[in-house]
Every structure is written in structure tokens, then in C-alpha cells.
Amino acid sequence: MxxxxxxxxxxxxxxxxxxxxxxxxxxxxxxxxxxNASDSxxxxxxxxIDQSNSNGESDTITFNFGATTTIGLTGPLPPxxxxxxxxxxxxxxILDGSLVTDRGIGFAITSANNAIENMIIVNFPGxxxxxxxxxxxx
Numbered sequence: 001m002x003x004x005x006x007x008x009x010x011x012x013x014x015x016x017x018x019x020x021x022x023x024x025x026x027x028x029x030x031x032x033x034x035x036n037a038s039d040s041x042x043x044x045x046x047x048x049i050d051q052s053n054s055n056g057e058s059d060t061i062t063f064n065f066g067a068t069t070t071i072g073l074t075g076p077l078p079p080x081x082x083x084x085x086x087x088x089x090x091x092x093x094i095l096d097g098s099l100v101t102d103r104g105i106g107f108a109i110t111s112a113n114n115a116i117e118n119m120i121i122v123n124f125p126g127x128x129x130x131x132x133x134x135x136x137x138x
Contacts (some may be wrong), residue, residue, distance in 0.1 A: 029057025029084070033064045039074045045095075049078045049085075058084025058113070063093050070094040079108035089119025097124030 032051050036043035045061070052059040059082075063069070069092060087107075089095075097106055103126035107116060 029059040030055055031060045031062060033062050034071075035064045037065065037069050037071050039072065045071055045087075046077055049080065049087075052085050053078060053081045056082065058082075059086070061085065061087045063088075063090055065092060068092045068094065070096050072096045072099060073104075074099045076100060076104045077107060079110045080114050081110050083111040083113040085111075086115045086117065087119070088117045091118045093119040095119055095121045097122070100124055100126075 030052070032048035034043060034045050034048050036047075038044050040046050045063075048061045052061060071093065073096065095106060097104060104124055105126045106121045106124045
């Protein structure tokens with residue numbers, strides 16, 4: 001589904017969007033910090049998701065930018081395949097999917113107990129997020 005300008009095209013995660021089930025796994029894992037606003041490469045959101053998916057723990061992904069930052073994606077992100085991942089945008093991250101093609105999805109979630117918090121997700125040609133049980137409102 002495409003988007004248009006204005007508030008109807010914007011899906012804002014106001015506080016916490018808990019996906020799959022309520023409650024985050026209490027096991028402590030690693031914290032991966034996104035330091036690069038590029039689509040791919042070391043320190044990007046894509047890299048942090050790949051690292052989180054590969055370590056077998058409940059992890060946290062945070063962003064280390066001093067101001068509001070837009071991350072423009074050119075392709076879908078890797079799916080969240082390990083449960084208990086928290087991605088916290090810290091109210092400064094805009095995830096823009098306007099360059100994603102083929103009905104791309106913002107976040108694909110294939111595991112339980114994940115949360116995406118405090119970020120703006122806009123302009124994906126498909127859904128803002130998808131998981132086994134729920135579809136995004138946008």
C-alpha cells in the first residue's frame with residue numbers, strides 16, 4: 001500500500017509498539033548501537049538487526065545520533081528472527097521507505113516478544129510492519 005503526503009501517510013510509534021506478545025523477555029543480551037544512517041554497512045540499522053539475529057539472546061538496538069535523523073532504506077530490512085529484540089528510536093529516528101520497491105515491508109517480525117519504540121516509520125510501499133499474527137495499521 002502506497003503512502004501520500006500528510007498525516008495519513010505517517011505511522012508514528014508514540015510510546016511502545018509491542019509485537020507478537022506483551023512483555024519483553026527478561027534475559028539480558030547485547031546492546032547494538034546504530035551510528036551510521038546509511039542503508040547498509042557497519043554501524044547501520046541493517047547491520048544491528050543482523051547482529052541481533054545471530055547471537056541467540058534478547059537484545060536492544062539503540063541509535064547514537066545527536067539530532068533527528070532520517071534513515072532512508074533502498075530495500076527491506078532483515079526480518080527480526082530472534083525473540084526479545086527491542087529497537088528504540090529515542091524519539092529521534094525517522095525510518096523512510098520511499099526508495100523501497102516491490103511492496104517492501106518496514107519491519108518483518110518472525111519471532112515473539114519484540115518491541116519497536118519511539119520512532120517514526122513512513123513511506124513504505126507495503127506495510128509498516130508484518131508479523132505472524134498482526135498487520136500494521138498503515
